[in-house]
Amino acid sequence: MKMRAAVLDGVGSKFQVRELDLDKPKSKELLVKVAASGLCASDLNAIDGKRKLVPFPAVIGHEAAGVIVELGADTPGFAVGDHVIMSIVPHCDTCDYCKSERPNYCSTAGDAMSVGGLFDGTSRLTHNGEKVNHFLTVASFAEYVVVPASGAVVISKEMPLDRAALISCAVLTGYGAVMNTAKVRPGSRVGVFGCGGVGLNIIQGARLAGATTIIAIDLTEEKLAIARKLGATHTINATSCAPEVEVGKICGGLDYAFEALGRESTIQSAWASVDVDGGLILVGLMKNGATLTLDAGPFVNEQWIKGCYFGSANLKRDVEKLVKSYLDGSLFLDELISERIDLESLDLAFDRLRAGQGARNVLVFD
Ligand SMILES: [Zn+2]
Ligand SMILES: [Zn+2]
Secondary structure (H helix, E strand, O other): OOOEEEEOOOOOOOEEEEEEEEEEOOOOOOEEEEEEEEOOOHHHHHHOOOOOOOOOOEOOOOEEEEEEEEEOOOOOOOOOEEEEEEOOOOOOOOOOHHHOOOHHOOOHHHHHOOOOOOOOOOOOOOOEEEEEEEEOOOOEHHHHHHHHHHEEEOOOOOOHHHHHHHHHHHHHHHHHHHHHOOOOOOOOOEEOOOHHHHHHHHOOOOOOOOOOOEEEEOOHHHHHHHHHHHHOOEEEEEEHOOHHHHHHHHHHEEEEEEOOOOHHHHHHHHHOOOOEEEEEEEEEOOOOOOOOOOOOHHHOOEEEEEOOOOHOOHHHHHHHHHHHEEEEEEOOOHHHEEEEEEEEHHHHHHHHHHOOOOEEEEEEOE
């Protein structure tokens, strides 16, 4: 079929809206009409070349929700008309990681992503007969996508699809970092360094986990104001202060410091804010090949550091829980969307993300 998509020809290039050919779904794949796709820092990392995530030319975008229009063979549990969120963690069920119950590290999916394909390594996207690559098996800056069924989760039709899109990456990552990676205990002191799409969801995860002190740290008052709505009890504008000093004044030190930017200086500041027995969770992705220098002194106080990928999420279980939480009013998503945009406005919207303005920009289709 023919459809419109925003194609990126290389690192640093502008988006080109082109009419592409999209092949039919193969076995264990779904054809989905995209309703919404959030603009995430991982998209920006691919555009700016901070991380090497996909060969070009490629259709990027990965935080998506839509409606199934066609089923490939062997797709039990899905029906045409189902609403789904699509994620970057499809799984093959046969590799060593899948068999050891770590499907988020599926090596078949990893291999497919590195060549810009789906699970068989091939692409369903072409432009004038030339291959175009899929980003992280989703490629959702497009009217339609073909995705692995194992990366999709059927959701309630009551759930608005633009807000559902956010669940598929930013919310799962932030909420999961709190609930699954760190397992934050009620009554804890939590600090969140960087209040972008993921950081704001760490804040609301901390609220839902029962943390009693939740400190949001960012450089913009706009994001700190949203952080307060989502559950921050205190905010620190780090433009002209050392956040670790301010954290000390507020609560002595943190039980959990989450870093959501992937910057060495912020990680050092987060590490300096941790109290004895507390930990630093690295949620923000650093540039390929980056190194870190940290004060080793706190290890004697049993302070710890943990990495985090995709909020250690259990895709199906966590998506169902989050949709239910939105519908019962306990998960806040409306506050997270700062702009709804079209395919032609992606460059401008990524400029806003690069500048740290606003919360989430979401590409929406009619
Ligand atoms: Zn993302
Ligand atoms: Zn696998």
